[in-house]
Amino acid sequence: MATGQQGPRIALDAMGGDVGPATMVAGAAIARKRNPAIRFVLFGDEAQVRAEVARHPVLADCEIVHTEDVITGDDKPSQAIRRAKTSSMGRAVLAVKDGLADAALSAGNTGALMAIAKLNLRTMHGIDRPALAALMPTLGDNDVVMLDLGANTECDARNLAEFAVMGAAYARAAMGLSCPRVRLLNIGTEELKGTGEVKDAAALLRTQTSGEWRFDGFIEADRLGRGEVDVVVTDGFSGNIALKSIEGTARFITDLLKRAFSSSLRSKAGFLLSRPAFTLLRGHLDPNNHNGAVFLGLNGLVIKSHGSADPTGTANAIDVAVRIVSEDITRRITEDLDSFRTHAELPEAAA
Incomplete structure (x- = not known):
């Protein structure tokens, strides 16, 4: 690994996200203040990136690599792949491949990032497909790991089983759980319900x-935030819909409360009394506080930051990158998958 004794080295796509260098560099500065050992390599338009770095003296020693291209939200994955060697996103991923960084982070086009990462880093031995995993808030003591969130629209039983192993390894690394509870997302908790793929995966x-984790059966979507499970496994199509529904509901609740509290003088007075509770609720639902989705199953670490993340959200995604580097998540997944195959006779990935 590239970390040595100087701390983790993060390759940052400084041009990604809705705002670009201003947010990405500011987020890196926050993360550096939290953890001075982090080293950054910033990829992007040198003039723009250097101007933002100048605003943050804590980043004065960061390396800046000029790139000509920027992958936009409209670019197809095939177009992004062809520009991997010239774009800020592609160069960040290639830095991991070449051993120049321990992890890459981008807030850019998810499909493009997945395509570039999978083509250049390849999947780990024995894993058919990588999965996109993220932490989401719950009412319990821990967050919940959910995967896949959009990397694979269709999955067979083996894919779902592999996701479960990878998600459990991530839960142990990210949340320090000794034996994560794993469930499959389904339309009911009864064993007879669900598609053939879901039942076969179960x-x-x-x-x-x-004993590294335990399978607790099925879970329905309305129970995802109750704190009853540590890892939720599903295909990328269903996972992405569930994620967007959760994010949309969170925004709906906060917007509805704002409207209610501003509807009259009495309501405004009530808001002043309940402001601490409202602030706590808003913080719990803020996606910036749970930013940083990880592509699990690759021969290298790649983290996806939300495109609309603010500097604090970006810093939180960097924290995720640092955590999984320090916990050596790739080794954990390899060991857990080997153990699972031994017991489950899980077939090897297709050639």
């Missing part, structure tokens, strides 16, 4: 005996 997961 049969595979029930063979888990290592």
Whole structure:
């Protein structure tokens, strides 16, 4: 690894996101203040990036690599792949491939980032497909890891079982859990419900005996935030819909409360009394506080920051990158998957 004794080295796509260098560099500065050991390599238009770095003396020693291209939200994955060597996103991923960084982070086009990362880093031995995993808030003591959130629209039973192993390893690394509770997202909790792929995946997961995690059956979407599970596994199509529904509901609740509290003088007075509770609620629902989705299953670490993340959200995504580097998540996944295959006789990935 590239970390040595100087701390983790993060390759940052400084041009990604809705705002670009201003947010990405400011986020890096916040993360550096939290953890002075972090080293950054910033990829993007040198003039723009250097101007932002000048605003943050804490980043004065960061390396800046000039790139000609920027992958936009309208670019197709195939177009992004062809520009991997010239774009800020592509160069950040290639830095991981070449051993110049421990992890890459981008707030750019998710599909493009997935395509570039998968083509250049390749999937780990024995894993058919990588998955996009993220932490989401719950009413319990811990967040919940959910995957896949959009990397794979269709998945078979083996894919779902692999996601479960990877998600459990991530939960242990990110939240320090000794034995994460794993469930499959389904339309009901009864064993007879669900697609053939989901039921077959459940049969595979029930063979888990290592003690590193446990399979607790199915969970319905309305229970995701109750704190009853640590890892929720689904295909990328359903996972992305669930994620967007959760984010939309959070915004709906906060906007509805704002409207209610501003509807009359009495309501405004009530807001002043309830402001601490409202601030706590807004913070709990703010996606910036849970920013940083990880592509699990690749021969290298890539983190996706939300495109609309603010500097604090960007810093939180960088914190995720640092955490999974320090916890050596790739090794954990490899060991857990080998153990699971031994017990479940999980077939090898297709050639």
